[in-house]
Amino acid sequence: GENVEQHPxxxxxxxxxxxxxxxxxxxxxxxxxxxxxxxxxxRPQLIIDIRSNVGEKKDQRIAVTLNKTxxxxxxxxxxxxxxxxxxxxxxxxxxxxxxxxxxxWGAGTKLIIKP
Amino acid sequence: DAGxxxxxxxxxxxxxxxxxxxxxxxxxxxxxxxxxxxxxxGPQFIFQYYEEEERQRGNxxxxxxxxxxxNYSSELNVNALLLGDSALYLCAxxxxxxxxxxxxxxxxxxxxxxx
Numbered sequence: 001g002e003n004v005e006q007h008p009x010x011x012x013x014x015x016x017x018x019x020x021x022x023x024x025x026x027x028x029x030x031x032x033x034x035x036x037x038x039x040x041x042x043r044p045q046l047i048i049d050i051r052s053n054v055g056e057k058k059d060q061r062i063a064v065t066l067n068k069t070x071x072x073x074x075x076x077x078x079x080x081x082x083x084x085x086x087x088x089x090x091x092x093x094x095x096x097x098x099x100x101x102x103x104x105w106g107a108g109t110k111l112i113i114k115p
Numbered sequence: 116d117a118g119x120x121x122x123x124x125x126x127x128x129x130x131x132x133x134x135x136x137x138x139x140x141x142x143x144x145x146x147x148x149x150x151x152x153x154x155x156x157g158p159q160f161i162f163q164y165y166e167e168e169e170r171q172r173g174n175x176x177x178x179x180x181x182x183x184x185x186n187y188s189s190e191l192n193v194n195a196l197l198l199g200d201s202a203l204y205l206c207a208x209x210x211x212x213x214x215x216x217x218x219x220x221x222x223x224x225x226x227x228x229x230x
Contacts, residue, residue, distance in 0.1 A: 032217045032218075034217075034218070043222060043224055044158065044221050049218065089158070093217035101163060101165075101209075101217060102148065102171050103217065105158055106157065107156075107157050
């Protein structure tokens with residue numbers, strides 16, 4: 001089955017700098033890759049996602065890139081701000097052909113923005 | 116348009132007791148997934164309900180069971196509670212009969228404490 005690995009587990013960056021979080025997946029049939037942001041004690045919130053027919057997607061300061069050949073995808077946050085401090089999770093969704101509709105989650109990255 | 120709602124927000128039980136958690140999906144969504152999130156960990160998939168049937172299950176014992184009602188709302192039941200069941204229980208809704216079938220939106224969660 002699908003397996004998702006996420007790195008690093010903790011990332012500390014200076015406010016205003018960029019942050020990059022990387023994930024790899026094992027199932028080449030996976031076709032949907034969301035990123036969630038979770039603040040302490042709150043629900044995971046979908047911040048950006050990408051499907052396998054696209055290589056890059058941007059939304060203001062956030063971008064996601066996907067390399068299907070290498071089976072990895074990355075979250076890029078530019079001009080980081082204190083409110084970006086949170087735990088970020090990547091996930092992958094296998095093709096539903098086998099009746100599998102669940103998301104497979106990475107272990108999470110704690111992003112710390114230093115003032 | 117209401118988002119995903121869950122009740123109760125907090126719950127305290129003792130070992131051996133039983134608990135029922137409730138979830139109402141986002142308007143228009145027909146699928147409910149349940150996750151367990153221990154402190155400092157990522158969400159762990161429990162099971163997913165669609166058309167009132169359990170469609171997929173993660174690596175959780177039979178003490179964890181669920182139900183989906185005709186209005187798509189869902190319950191999670193946990194019997195014979197253990198201390199290790201203490202966690203944030205998250206419900207996520209999605210719309211299986213759509214191109215965006217794997218986009219999941221989370222409720223605020225129920226914080227369960229087992230003493």
